[in-house]
Amino acid sequence: MSPGPVKLSDVAERAGVHPATVSRALSERTRHMVNTDTAQRVLAAAEELGYTPNPIARSLKTNRSFTIAVLLPDLTNPLFPPMVRGIEDALAEAGFTALIANTDNHPDRALAAVETMRTRLADGCIAATATRDDGLLAEAATEMPMVLINRRVLNHEIPAVVADDRSGVRQAVEHLAALGHERIAHVAGPQWLATGADRHEAFLAALRGVGLEPDPHLISFGEGFTEEQGARSLHSLLEAGAKFTALVAGNDLMALGCYDALVERGLSCPDDISVVGFNDMPFADKFNPPLTTVRIPHYEMGRRAAELLLGRIEGDGSTPGEDIVLPVELIQRASTAPAPSRRARQAAS
Amino acid sequence: MSPGPVKLSDVAERAGVHPATVSRALSERTRHMVNTDTAQRVLAAAEELGYTPNPIARSLKTNRSFTIAVLLPDLTNPLFPPMVRGIEDALAEAGFTALIANTDNHPDRALAAVETMRTRLADGCIAATATRDDGLLAEAATEMPMVLINRRVLNHEIPAVVADDRSGVRQAVEHLAALGHERIAHVAGPQWLATGADRHEAFLAALRGVGLEPDPHLISFGEGFTEEQGARSLHSLLEAGAKFTALVAGNDLMALGCYDALVERGLSCPDDISVVGFNDMPFADKFNPPLTTVRIPHYEMGRRAAELLLGRIEGDGSTPGEDIVLPVELIQRASTAPAPSRRARQAAS
DNA sequence: GATTATCGTGCAAACGATTGCAGGCGCTCG
DNA sequence: CGAGCGCCTGCAATCGTTTGCACGATAATC
Numbered sequence: 001m002s003p004g005p006v007k008l009s010d011v012a013e014r015a016g017v018h019p020a021t022v023s024r025a026l027s028e029r030t031r032h033m034v035n036t037d038t039a040q041r042v043l044a045a046a047e048e049l050g051y052t053p054n055p056i057a058r059s060l061k062t063n064r065s066f067t068i069a070v071l072l073p074d075l076t077n078p079l080f081p082p083m084v085r086g087i088e089d090a091l092a093e094a095g096f097t098a099l100i101a102n103t104d105n106h107p108d109r110a111l112a113a114v115e116t117m118r119t120r121l122a123d124g125c126i127a128a129t130a131t132r133d134d135g136l137l138a139e140a141a142t143e144m145p146m147v148l149i150n151r152r153v154l155n156h157e158i159p160a161v162v163a164d165d166r167s168g169v170r171q172a173v174e175h176l177a178a179l180g181h182e183r184i185a186h187v188a189g190p191q192w193l194a195t196g197a198d199r200h201e202a203f204l205a206a207l208r209g210v211g212l213e214p215d216p217h218l219i220s221f222g223e224g225f226t227e228e229q230g231a232r233s234l235h236s237l238l239e240a241g242a243k244f245t246a247l248v249a250g251n252d253l254m255a256l257g258c259y260d261a262l263v264e265r266g267l268s269c270p271d272d273i274s275v276v277g278f279n280d281m282p283f284a285d286k287f288n289p290p291l292t293t294v295r296i297p298h299y300e301m302g303r304r305a306a307e308l309l310l311g312r313i314e315g316d317g318s319t320p321g322e323d324i325v326l327p328v329e330l331i332q333r334a335s336t337a338p339a340p341s342r343r344a345r346q347a348a349s
Numbered sequence: 350m351s352p353g354p355v356k357l358s359d360v361a362e363r364a365g366v367h368p369a370t371v372s373r374a375l376s377e378r379t380r381h382m383v384n385t386d387t388a389q390r391v392l393a394a395a396e397e398l399g400y401t402p403n404p405i406a407r408s409l410k411t412n413r414s415f416t417i418a419v420l421l422p423d424l425t426n427p428l429f430p431p432m433v434r435g436i437e438d439a440l441a442e443a444g445f446t447a448l449i450a451n452t453d454n455h456p457d458r459a460l461a462a463v464e465t466m467r468t469r470l471a472d473g474c475i476a477a478t479a480t481r482d483d484g485l486l487a488e489a490a491t492e493m494p495m496v497l498i499n500r501r502v503l504n505h506e507i508p509a510v511v512a513d514d515r516s517g518v519r520q521a522v523e524h525l526a527a528l529g530h531e532r533i534a535h536v537a538g539p540q541w542l543a544t545g546a547d548r549h550e551a552f553l554a555a556l557r558g559v560g561l562e563p564d565p566h567l568i569s570f571g572e573g574f575t576e577e578q579g580a581r582s583l584h585s586l587l588e589a590g591a592k593f594t595a596l597v598a599g600n601d602l603m604a605l606g607c608y609d610a611l612v613e614r615g616l617s618c619p620d621d622i623s624v625v626g627f628n629d630m631p632f633a634d635k636f637n638p639p640l641t642t643v644r645i646p647h648y649e650m651g652r653r654a655a656e657l658l659l660g661r662i663e664g665d666g667s668t669p670g671e672d673i674v675l676p677v678e679l680i681q682r683a684s685t686a687p688a689p690s691r692r693a694r695q696a697a698s
Numbered sequence: 699g700a701t702t703a704t705c706g707t708g709c710a711a712a713c714g715a716t717t718g719c720a721g722g723c724g725c726t727c728g
Numbered sequence: 729c730g731a732g733c734g735c736c737t738g739c740a741a742t743c744g745t746t747t748g749c750a751c752g753a754t755a756a757t758c
Contacts, residue, residue: 007744017708020709034707035707053468056744076434283605283636373716382735
């Protein structure tokens, strides 16, 4: 037997057959081509020798790597690890492996990553990096199966699995409205991301839904879903003299930024201003105050994205793709409280 | 030209040379074997055609995949993403890619992961999953270059990069002692992990260092570095009637568990009990109260681990390996306060 | 009993790159 | 002027699998 890892020909020799026969006997799909008891013999030999196929050689021949590229803007954002877990779990069940790449939100790093993935022959790609109008990904999508997660591009050319953002912010503003808030601000996320734009739009709609008229002076856009941008946005709102008693932030990170801005100005949450976030990131219940936010099913989104992708890979390439939108749920914690006016009234009564 | 991705022979044809020549011209290492201006021609042709080598085919021949396996217990633990970033960045600079696997702290899942990695021909492995006495990894280490991160095995057979745990907990108890605390508890991590055992030992030493005698009744061991275990440990301490005014937790997650246990029992941090954590995980400054903890250089640890590993791969296999231990720093926030006794005295004066 | 279908297996050519070996050419040097 | 030496470059084998094709044997058909 040759040295090093055992290979197909070793098994063949041991079983007294040709390597090709071993190959056929070992694959579920081609097993029927070989006599049942030779198959048994081969299987036994493979078992005894502890044969494991060399995936490199296999890939070279078949052009499939059983590898899925996962493009993330930033693994450090607590939003993503649970999604990745979901993705990995679903992929593993199908014998696939995830290859994770951070893009830092830089288009060129994304380009480089896509390139790497493509040349490494990933069988498909799950991207969380898409900007709303993303030519790069759209182009890449023509070359390999792709699905988006937590993002969406303008013309639904790429299937996506997303949380029900509209419902989420609706629940948020209804909650605020029910608490008596009438002047509600929006510390919005970047508008070049679908999540940012969708939530902003949903915010406007939800406000009208509860009979409030949107006020442009109560809306400020951040340039990223980050703490700094959240703080900056809130500061600029306050700076401009806007008056409001509650705000909904683009996501939890921005909400945390708002916390910072608030304490910096000696304001209290929720006494002066109620804030609600988005995502229910890990430890959102441990913040000061515990953050009211809308919970999205991170893990489930990951699973669904992976399953969707696998379906497109294995499948006939059809399933033209309704986006999958998963339900969300408002988690009420201590960062929201009745509006001051109502508290005053209650105190008076 | 053949269809699909451009390959070596396409470039060869275009440049009017043999594929072998192209191969040599394209590799920095072998370029000197080919005439300077043919090399130019080849380079130009490759550029025009947009040639990118097929790493699968290359790997098959060279037995190198330029892939590094990264074994994590749990990507969802906020400790790890920054490390992964460090690893990825350092690897990318050298043209390597990281393959991330979660083991969920299950030895068999780790085994499966290692197996996958090995058969996928990873060139090396960075593991954060090692238990103190880890036969599995020790064995795997004989088959491929490996370095440990944030973990250590008993007999230093595998090089590791770790934070200076001893110094960290020393700083923590000195801080507490300086605040006047005399009865300091330890909500320790699992002892089968090096981090758990080291910190426990360091705790004992540090206590004596400030002239306090360790009391076994003030120490409780968790079975995992988790919130639940932190809460459970603290509960059992309190249940047993232990009296103390401060505690150092095995890590930040356990500290958060302590927060939970404290509020559940109507105790206040830091008024009744000061707590200090370990790791300075993201958002530790946002907790209620902001957590005093010791900061470890996550990102840097990742980088160093990757660099160390690459050195072992490229290099002569020497560097027998002192462990790399990186400095840590106590970050004082609001979860620690002067001991009640001292506060009383201050109030009296 | 000759002819055709059926089944099981081996042969050999891929996949796309790397690399030892050999050979052609032009020099120099004795 | 011929032997010898360097420098380039082409040839062909190789990495470990998969897979179309052909071949031989056995079974089914008329």
